[in-house]
Amino acid sequence: MKIDKNTINKIARLSRIKLDSKESEDYIKDLNSILDWVEQLNEINTDNVEPLTNISSSVLPKRDDISEDIHSSEEILKNAPEKIEGFFSVPKVVE
Amino acid sequence: MKSKSLKETIKSLEAKKISIKELNDEYIKNIKEKNNLNIFIHFDEQKIIDQVNKLEIDNSNKKLKGIPIAIKDLFCTKDMPTTAASKILENFNPTYESFVTQNLLDDGAVFVGKTNCDEFAMGSANNTSYFGNTINPLSNDDEPLAPGGSSGGSAAAVAADLCLGATGTDTGGSIRQPASFCGVVGIKPTYGLCSRWGITAFASSLDQAGVFTNNVEDASILLESISGFDSRDSTSANVNIPNYSKNLNSDISGKTVGIPNEYSIEGTPEEISQIWEDAIKYIESKGAKIKKISLPHTKYALPTYYIIAPAEASSNLARYDGVKYGFRADEINSLDEMYENTRGKGFGKEVKRRILIGTYVLSAGYYDAYYLKAQKVRKLIANDFNDAFKDCDFIVTPTAPSAAFPLSASQDDPIKMYLNDIFTVPASLAGLPGISIPFGKDKNNLPLGIQILGKHFDEQQVFNAAYCLEKSYE
Numbered sequence: 236m237k238i239d240k241n242t243i244n245k246i247a248r249l250s251r252i253k254l255d256s257k258e259s260e261d262y263i264k265d266l267n268s269i270l271d272w273v274e275q276l277n278e279i280n281t282d283n284v285e286p287l288t289n290i291s292s293s294v295l296p297k298r299d300d301i302s303e304d305i306h307s308s309e310e311i312l313k314n315a316p317e318k319i320e321g322f323f324s325v326p327k328v329v330e
Numbered sequence: 331m332k333s334k335s336l337k338e339t340i341k342s343l344e345a346k347k348i349s350i351k352e353l354n355d356e357y358i359k360n361i362k363e364k365n366n367l368n369i370f371i372h373f374d375e376q377k378i379i380d381q382v383n384k385l386e387i388d389n390s391n392k393k394l395k396g397i398p399i400a401i402k403d404l405f406c407t408k409d410m411p412t413t414a415a416s417k418i419l420e421n422f423n424p425t426y427e428s429f430v431t432q433n434l435l436d437d438g439a440v441f442v443g444k445t446n447c448d449e450f451a452m453g454s455a456n457n458t459s460y461f462g463n464t465i466n467p468l469s470n471d472d473e474p475l476a477p478g479g480s481s482g483g484s485a486a487a488v489a490a491d492l493c494l495g496a497t498g499t500d501t502g503g504s505i506r507q508p509a510s511f512c513g514v515v516g517i518k519p520t521y522g523l524c525s526r527w528g529i530t531a532f533a534s535s536l537d538q539a540g541v542f543t544n545n546v547e548d549a550s551i552l553l554e555s556i557s558g559f560d561s562r563d564s565t566s567a568n569v570n571i572p573n574y575s576k577n578l579n580s581d582i583s584g585k586t587v588g589i590p591n592e593y594s595i596e597g598t599p600e601e602i603s604q605i606w607e608d609a610i611k612y613i614e615s616k617g618a619k620i621k622k623i624s625l626p627h628t629k630y631a632l633p634t635y636y637i638i639a640p641a642e643a644s645s646n647l648a649r650y651d652g653v654k655y656g657f658r659a660d661e662i663n664s665l666d667e668m669y670e671n672t673r674g675k676g677f678g679k680e681v682k683r684r685i686l687i688g689t690y691v692l693s694a695g696y697y698d699a700y701y702l703k704a705q706k707v708r709k710l711i712a713n714d715f716n717d718a719f720k721d722c723d724f725i726v727t728p729t730a731p732s733a734a735f736p737l738s739a740s741q742d743d744p745i746k747m748y749l750n751d752i753f754t755v756p757a758s759l760a761g762l763p764g765i766s767i768p769f770g771k772d773k774n775n776l777p778l779g780i781q782i783l784g785k786h787f788d789e790q791q792v793f794n795a796a797y798c799l800e801k802s803y804e
Contacts, residue, residue, distance in 0.1 A: 238690070242690075243686070246686050246689050246690050246693070247686065249689050249693065250644065250673070250685050250686060250689045251648075251651070251666070251669040251670050251673055252670060252673045252674050252677070252682055252685060252686070253670035253671050253673070253674030253675075254674060254682075258679075258682075262682070262683060262686055265683055265744055266683075266686060266687060266690065268743075268744075268745060269636065269687055269744060269745065270687075270690075272633060272636075272745050273633040273634075273636060273637055273700065273704075274633075275629075275630065275633055276630055276633055276634065276637075276703050276704065276707050277703075278630075279627070279630060279707055279710065281703060281706035281707060281710070284706040284707075284709050284710060285706070285709055286702055286705030286706050286708075286709060287705055287706075287708040287709035287712055288535070288705060289535065289565070290521045290522070290535060290565075290712070290760070290761035291521065291522045291565050291567060291761070295564050295565070296561070296564065296568070298561060306425065306426070310425040310426075311425075311654075313423070313425055314421070314422055314423060314425075314654070314655035314656065315653070315654060315655065316652060316653070316655075316656070316657070316658035317658070323653050323654060325653055325665055325668065326662055326663065326664055326665050326667075326668055327664075328664075328665050
């Protein structure tokens with residue numbers, strides 16, 4: 236088994252997702268079966284194969300390094316769950 | 331009497347046989363009557379009336395002027411909320427318009443509403459939506475069917491006659507499979523043909539916008555509208571967009587059609603094999619040459635996809651943190667607790683499953699074994715298609731391994747659900763254009779679909795072949 240209770244807790248922590256114990260058990264089962272299934276890729280020899288990272292054959296374009304006025308801070312803050320005086324607001328970080 | 335053809339409707343509007351208001355009033359009526367199908371996440375009659383009133387006094391020539399279009403709720407729209415069918419974006423009101431929807435607005439389209447889909451486009455049955463399942467309009471009363479997914483609401487909206495066209499997104503089959511399930515036309519163009527700007531990101535190296543319509547010609551008209559270069563998406567292709575609808579030509583004589591051996595999969599229902607054979611025979615009768623081809627890495631496409639797509643999703647969905655927009659959990663004492671509770675409560679089961687898988691395959695010690703390996707196999711899959719297209723002009727396959735299945739057959743086994751995309755995922759990994767058109771029926775009289783795949787940026791050939799095949803039943 237690749238994923239045990241410790242591993243699922245670690246991945247959940249890295250993902251910043253809180254799981255309850257029932258969810259953890261379900262995901263241990265799901266992830267193990269998915270990882271067993273994708274294991275079949277090891278049947279293929281990929282020793283001299285370049286990874287495909289970008290499907291578009293063209294070179295990624297560069298833009299001129301100039302500032303643009305796209306969104307106002309008011310627009311950016313419009314959907315914030317909490318904001319104070321033009322800033323996003325979050326729980327206290329430093330004691 | 332209104333037509334189900336977008337092209338015919340444009341003509342009727344131009345000839346003033348029907349007004350924009352009369353046309354859209356009929357669609358508003360249809361949408362209200364079919365409310366039980368749960369096709370729309372957002373529908374506001376007044377917003378449609380407002381758009382219509384503006385267009386009624388607009389004297390400019392716009393090629394989609396007054397045409398009712400439904401928008402998958404993955405596209406950011408300035409005047410309508412955008413949820414990606416997730417609790418975490420339940421109250422999100424974009425302050426900007428996606429590239430695709432802006433193009434449609436510039437062409438005079440009327441947005442009738444935002445359609446239901448799988449949460450963050452992750453699903454094949456529309457059953458992961460926070461807002462409940464869309465019901466396939468072809469269902470009979472005692473057995474509601476799935477519309478397919480993830481763009482199930484958009485496919486259903488066209489099939490139920492609630493619009494004349496709809497937008498969708500396709501990451502591994504999310505346009506083609508629901509098109510097949512709902513008996514409509516759906517095209518996913520070449521990766522990069524339409525800018526991804528303003529589309530809620532799922533797997534950025536695969537995500538591609540496209541359209542649903544009632545026929546091939548309508549699809550060619552709508553695709554012209556939503557395609558084009560955009561500097562705000564670094565993978566947007568700077569290519570000329572042909573006039574697909576004007577160039578549409580059903581003559582495929584002299585063309586070579588590739589039939590991949592590896593798409594004859596054990597366990598495929600007889601009726602799927604049968605329509606595939608019928609389609610090949612019809613195309614041959616129209617003067618095309620049939621050529622057996624091999625795409626040897628086909629069977630590895632699904633496991634490759636289910637490493638790459640979740641990996642990219644885990645990164646893309648990191649932005650939903652309860653700070654900038656969307657849902658924030660209450661009862662929180664620290665910043666980390668805010669992130670963890672917000673994401674734990676805000677995301678649904680399948681989305682969390684994919685974020686966890688993606689995080690695992692990208693994590694230290696596993697990156698090479700899973701993610702890098704999958705990218706290498708992806709290269710081999712893309713090479714298979716490159717080799718095959720040296721010997722053929724387009725490829726014909728079934729779209730999905732079944733007709734629409736009942737909602738009650740909810741698939742708890744994730745791998746079983748992933749198999750729905752078996753015929754659509756390979757072309758997604760290779761970034762190729764693909765269309766699904768209705769072709770034949772199963773024993774329960776439900777539509778089946780044929781998929782036509784083309785070379786990169788050869789949408790015209792894909793449309794032409796589909797146009798030819800469509801004439802077999804029109």
